[in-house]
Amino acid sequence: MKNLFLASASLWEREVIRFLRQPSRVIGALVPPILFWFFIGSGLGKSPFQTFSPEENYMQYLFPGTILMIVLFTSIFSTISIIEDRKDGFLQSVIISPIPRSSIVLGKILGGATLAFFEALTFLLLAPLLKIHLSWNSLFIALLLLSLISIGLTGMGFILAWQMDSTQGFHSVMNLFLMPLWFLSGALFPLESASPWLRLLMILDPLTYSVAGLRTAFYSQSLYSSGNFPSLTLCLFSSFIFCLFTFTLSLLVCKRKT
Amino acid sequence: MIRIQSLSYQYPHASSNKKMALENVSFNVEKNTIFGLLGPNGGGKTTLFKILTTFFLPTSGSVEIFGLDIFKKMSEVRKKIGVIFQNPSLDKKLSVKENLTHQGHLYGLSGLELKERILLLLLQGGLLERANERIETLSGGMQRRVDILKGMIHNPSLLLMDEPTFGLDPAARIALWEILKKLKQNGTTIVCTTHLMEEAEKCDCLAILNEGKLVALNSPSNLKKEIGGDVIAIETNNATSLKEELKKKFNLQTMLLDEQTLHIEKEKGVELITELIQTFGEKIISISLSKPSLEDVFIHKTGHKFHTNSR
Known part of the structure; x- marks a missing residue:
């Protein structure tokens, strides 16, 4: 057991060190979503969607979705290193070491999730500029959700990257599969304004609950008001299930392929 | 030290009429030797290497290392063998010391014990002064040295190496063989694959593989004597x-x-x-x-030339 955690901690530490030593990665995951948020948000000005309060502007509306985008970019891109590690030969030496596969999964996912969490946290520092005043309670909820999404999305990246041999292939999957998940998460438009078929897709999208949860934490007058769909409890529960699901699947996938 | 019996391997996605990558290979490796697996590309030596390192499971046959069945006692065997792959398995963004520390953690070493072990290895490998430099700044020869130290972190008594001098210039090759000889003197058994005759000459014992079959097994000098x-x-x-x-x-x-x-x-x-x-x-x-040279031995045993791709 001690060895499992020692190995996981070591793999986790490696992820963090590698990330910090590549400034392009630190900036690459953070700046594009911020620019996207800033330009689109400023361009549209007043929000066409009145979800919480009539004076809400679109920058405010986009804020939770942008956080999700930062997490998505950081966590998913951190798992590309699995493909590179396999090519470089680094992964071979980890696979034939006496550690259980679960410590590879644990170290790698927690490593990526840590990076995603802190990148998103950096962006969250802009919240006061948007007149988002977080109570301790709502900050706690936001951070909890952030942790769950970071682990869940890194897990998803792990499942894809572990089975792939080329980074180009990974990028295609990212565009084909992961970006639509973000588009449909309620990051750009709310559930209520979508047509019925789109709404169905959005309800099935696990990221919808992450964005909705963050939105509630940031803007709702009352965290547990009964009127909102999805409710905060449902958001937390869904995000937790998503996180558990991708983690378990990562373990299974990792055991299958060398 | 190693007992290989009736070992066969077929790649999982190979068509059924395709030749086996390894076919009924049996031999033993004695303790405290430098044992070479010589063969042309596609001869089966890398497949055998991957089985010995527990990376592949064989289609049939058995392998014992230190008297342990490597597929039933995989975790125990893994703790006792050091593996050095053809391409350095180093993280180029980390320093020499960080790479060694990380490897130590994978083998359950930590704290003072690990620090002392790393210090000793760095001293032995002549890399003490480069300890804090990132791998990407080191020459190919030096990276190889770090890779060997990495494989030695848990002090294994058996070292498995795939083409140990791959990508090295002649001077670095000579230096590497000096390291291997020293390791042997200190009691380490070394099994390495090679497709270079001049390297095979330096081994104490050779297993020559061709098209997945073992065609010869003896010391280089005895093999040459067989021709007469x-x-x-x-x-x-x-x-x-x-x-x-x-x-x-x-x-x-x-x-x-x-x-x-x-x-x-x-x-x-x-x-x-x-x-x-x-x-x-x-x-x-x-x-x-x-x-007679080892090339002639190969011709004698197989009836054809030892095809090698130039590096």
Whole structure:
């Protein structure tokens, strides 16, 4: 057991060190979503969607979705290193070491999730500029959700990257599969304004609950008001299930392929 | 130290009529030796290496290392073997010391014990002054040295190496063999794959693999003795007709290596070579006489040349 955690901690530490030593990665995951948020948000000005309060502007509306985008970019891109590690030969030496596969999964996912969490946290520092005043309670909820999404999305990246041999292939999957998940998460438009078929897709999208949860934490007058769909409890529960699901699947996938 | 019995391997996605990557290979590796797995590309040596390192499960057969079945006691075996792959398995963004520390953690080492072990290895490998430099700033030879230290972090008594001198310049190759000899002196058994004859010569014992089969097993000198006498190689424009003429006139057994090359194994080759030149002088482009080399051993055992891709 001690060895499992020692190995996981070591793999986790490696992820963090590698990330910090590549400034392009630190900036690459953070700046594009911020620019996207800033330009689109400023361009549209007043929000066409009145979800919480009539004076809400679109920058405010986009804020939770942008956080999700930062997490998505950081966590998913951190798992590309699995493909590179396999090519470089680094992964071979980890696979034939006496550690259980679960410590590879644990170290790698927690490593990526840590990076995603802190990148998103950096962006969250802009919240006061948007007149988002977080109570301790709502900050706690936001951070909890952030942790769950970071682990869940890194897990998803792990499942894809572990089975792939080329980074180009990974990028295609990212565009084909992961970006639509973000588009449909309620990051750009709310559930209520979508047509019925789109709404169905959005309800099935696990990221919808992450964005909705963050939105509630940031803007709702009352965290547990009964009127909102999805409710905060449902958001937390869904995000937790998503996180558990991708983690378990990562373990299974990792055991299958060398 | 290692017992390999009736080992076979077929790649999972290979069609059923495709040859096996390894076919019924059996041999033992004695303690405290440098054991070479020699073979041309595609001969099966890397497949065997991957099975020994527990990376692949064999289709059939068994392997014991330190008396442990490596597939039933995989975790225990993994703790005791050091593995060095063809391409350095280092993280280029980390320093020498960080790479070694990380590897130590994978093998359950930590704290003072690990620090002391790393210090000792860095001293032995002559890398103490480069300890804090990132791998990407080191030369290929130095990276290889770090890779070996990495494989030695848990002080294994068996070191498995795939093409240990891959990508190294001649000076770095010589230095690497010096390291291997030192390791052997300190009691480590080394098994390495190679497709280079000059490297194979340096091994205490060789297993020659061709098309997945074990074709020879002995020390390099004994293998060469098996041929006996000298080796004559003739280059000619039409090797097939010359082969027939040699058979008629001298009752000579020759081997046709390709359309232009004949291979003859014969005692007192000097006498024969003079006669050959006198009789077939015009047909011969070049003729050479030599003591048997490992290449000749390979030809003797398989009937064809040892094809190697240049590095």
